Amino acid sequence: MFRDDLIADGATIQAGFDALFAGYPDLPVVQGMRYATHGGKRLRGFLVLETARLHGVDPVRALMPALAIESIHAYSLVHDDMPCMDNDALRRGLPTVHVKWDEGTALLVGDALQALGFELVTRPDVGPAEVRADLALSLARASGAQGMVLGQALDIAAESADTPLTLPEITALQQGKTGALIVWAAEAGARLGQGDTQPLRSYAEALGLAFQIADDVLDVTGDAAMVGKAVGKDAAAGKATFVSLLGLDGAQRRAAELVDRACDALSVYGDGAENLKQAARFVISRQN
Amino acid sequence: MFRDDLIADGATIQAGFDALFAGYPDLPVVQGMRYATHGGKRLRGFLVLETARLHGVDPVRALMPALAIESIHAYSLVHDDMPCMDNDALRRGLPTVHVKWDEGTALLVGDALQALGFELVTRPDVGPAEVRADLALSLARASGAQGMVLGQALDIAAESADTPLTLPEITALQQGKTGALIVWAAEAGARLGQGDTQPLRSYAEALGLAFQIADDVLDVTGDAAMVGKAVGKDAAAGKATFVSLLGLDGAQRRAAELVDRACDALSVYGDGAENLKQAARFVISRQN
Numbered sequence: 001m002f003r004d005d006l007i008a009d010g011a012t013i014q015a016g017f018d019a020l021f022a023g024y025p026d027l028p029v030v031q032g033m034r035y036a037t038h039g040g041k042r043l044r045g046f047l048v049l050e051t052a053r054l055h056g057v058d059p060v061r062a063l064m065p066a067l068a069i070e071s072i073h074a075y076s077l078v079h080d081d082m083p084c085m086d087n088d089a090l091r092r093g094l095p096t097v098h099v100k101w102d103e104g105t106a107l108l109v110g111d112a113l114q115a116l117g118f119e120l121v122t123r124p125d126v127g128p129a130e131v132r133a134d135l136a137l138s139l140a141r142a143s144g145a146q147g148m149v150l151g152q153a154l155d156i157a158a159e160s161a162d163t164p165l166t167l168p169e170i171t172a173l174q175q176g177k178t179g180a181l182i183v184w185a186a187e188a189g190a191r192l193g194q195g196d197t198q199p200l201r202s203y204a205e206a207l208g209l210a211f212q213i214a215d216d217v218l219d220v221t222g223d224a225a226m227v228g229k230a231v232g233k234d235a236a237a238g239k240a241t242f243v244s245l246l247g248l249d250g251a252q253r254r255a256a257e258l259v260d261r262a263c264d265a266l267s268v269y270g271d272g273a274e275n276l277k278q279a280a281r282f283v284i285s286r287q288n
Numbered sequence: 289m290f291r292d293d294l295i296a297d298g299a300t301i302q303a304g305f306d307a308l309f310a311g312y313p314d315l316p317v318v319q320g321m322r323y324a325t326h327g328g329k330r331l332r333g334f335l336v337l338e339t340a341r342l343h344g345v346d347p348v349r350a351l352m353p354a355l356a357i358e359s360i361h362a363y364s365l366v367h368d369d370m371p372c373m374d375n376d377a378l379r380r381g382l383p384t385v386h387v388k389w390d391e392g393t394a395l396l397v398g399d400a401l402q403a404l405g406f407e408l409v410t411r412p413d414v415g416p417a418e419v420r421a422d423l424a425l426s427l428a429r430a431s432g433a434q435g436m437v438l439g440q441a442l443d444i445a446a447e448s449a450d451t452p453l454t455l456p457e458i459t460a461l462q463q464g465k466t467g468a469l470i471v472w473a474a475e476a477g478a479r480l481g482q483g484d485t486q487p488l489r490s491y492a493e494a495l496g497l498a499f500q501i502a503d504d505v506l507d508v509t510g511d512a513a514m515v516g517k518a519v520g521k522d523a524a525a526g527k528a529t530f531v532s533l534l535g536l537d538g539a540q541r542r543a544a545e546l547v548d549r550a551c552d553a554l555s556v557y558g559d560g561a562e563n564l565k566q567a568a569r570f571v572i573s574r575q576n
Binding site for chain 2: 024025027028029030033075079082083084085102103104105106107108110111112114115116118119121122123128129130132133134136137139140141143144145146147149150152153154156157
């Protein structure tokens with residue numbers, strides 16, 4: 001059920017991007033935008049579509065916000081992979097944008113994908129103006145210097161710090177870097193339906209942390225071909241991770257506890273939230 | 289009158305940024321955001337505040353959109369100055385962000401300033417949700433791959449082209465790269481007042497083109513100390529500019545014609561638009 005929906009939603013999102021970019025000029029920056037939004041797990045887009053279903057929102061209204069969060073996520077990956085940040089040559093098993101094109105193009109691709117995210121949540125077909133303004137404001141806060149960029153900045157600062165990060169510090173870093181967009185994606189359904197965002201927020205906060213712990217576990221246990229990007233980098237760089245702080249078993253146990261907590265937060269939705277619960281379990285069992 | 293208002297509005301905008309960033313953590317990325325939004329002509333912010341006055345909009349409502357366009361403009365400068373783009377070490381007479389900090393910080397500063405722009409136009413104090421959603425949608429379109437980023441992409445493509453750009457091509461490039469944000473800034477007052485944007489759009493389209501021609505003239509006639517950034521770069525690179533295509537006299541004449549056209553577009557506003565007319569004349573007489 002969940003697996004089928006994740007695949008179906010991924011195909012819907014891909015078709016949405018294809019239709020969208022058909023109206024764009026054929027320039028390297030647009031080719032890079034298509035490339036960067038192609039593939040991936042589509043977990044954030046799925047969360048938008050699934051929480052919209054849970055709130056009885058017309059799927060047509062949820063599609064653009066689903067594309068929006070995938071667009072913002074893609075922008076963050078393109079910029080994160082650049083030489084002045086993580087300097088990664090591989091993403092989803094393919095050359096990163098600055099490798100396939102050049103750094104200038106990668107910079108513009110990321111910039112344009114960020115703008116696209118805000119365009120997509122404010123298009124008239126998303127619904128009432130109140131909802132669109134709310135989606136844009138919350139997305140700006142989730143992605144900016146008090147959200148995702150804050151997490152990235154803390155990550156950079158940690159690299160030049162004298163002592164490795166503590167568990168509370170690394171948790172705060174993750175809440176920005178990965179957590180903020182996951183929380184936005186999960187809350188989007190409630191925002192679209194003008195309902196209470198609190199249960200989905202609690203769910204997504206636990207889910208986001210479990211997701212990052214699983215990432216750290218994969219960095220130790222995975223191989224690059226399966227994960228689709230370089231692994232073992234954090235350990236090699238001597239960076240504090242959830243695994244270095246909790247041990248491999250401890251990290252896996254902590255992730256499982258967080259998944260339980262995420263599922264508990266959905267009790268108000270009854271049986272309707274089964275897909276979201278399976279998504280949470282998927283997050284810690286995935287191989288990429 | 290215009291000069292006094294430009295200075296007063298610049299001070300209002302600076303005070304707005306100071307108050308805003310007071311609530312942010314003290315990290316290099318935030319220091320860079322403050323730095324990049326400090327100083328400059330504030331022409332775009334002035335256009336927001338002035339066109340809002342023209343439409344009888346409460347200045348308190350116009351302040352955040354004025355900060356927003358200055359934030360988006362600042363992001364574009366920070367990224368444009370990076371080594372993978374124009375590789376400029378000097379901006380407004382001071383070291384550029386990647387020189388003063390590093391490239392990773394400059395990347396994040398630009399990314400965060402873009403998000404901030406969208407946050408500022410959608411804050412509740414800007415007014416009705418319809419206005420906020422409209423401001424965000426138009427800003428996203430003006431700054432993205434069909435607006436400013438398109439212009440930057442055309443600029444990059446021109447560098448590796450076999451033949452220099454023609455006048456229509458360089459005009460299209462400019463309409464994206466500089467024009468789109470100037471048009472957004474000038475239209476903002478009409479959007480805030482839910483009035484007709486057409487006269488301000490016509491004004492700003494002519495103004496934006498005049499502005500870019502004046503920039504090309506300054507690149508030839510100005511000196512770096514006065515202009516506050518490197519000059520003579522376009523000619524040295526053999527790039528087509530309005531000056532290379534029209535000659536110095538021809539370019540100055542064309543800019544003056546555009547200023548006349550910009551002023552004519554404001555006739556519907558009568559005497560109330562005197563400040564905007566003076567702003568247009570200022571744009572082609574400025575020394576930086």
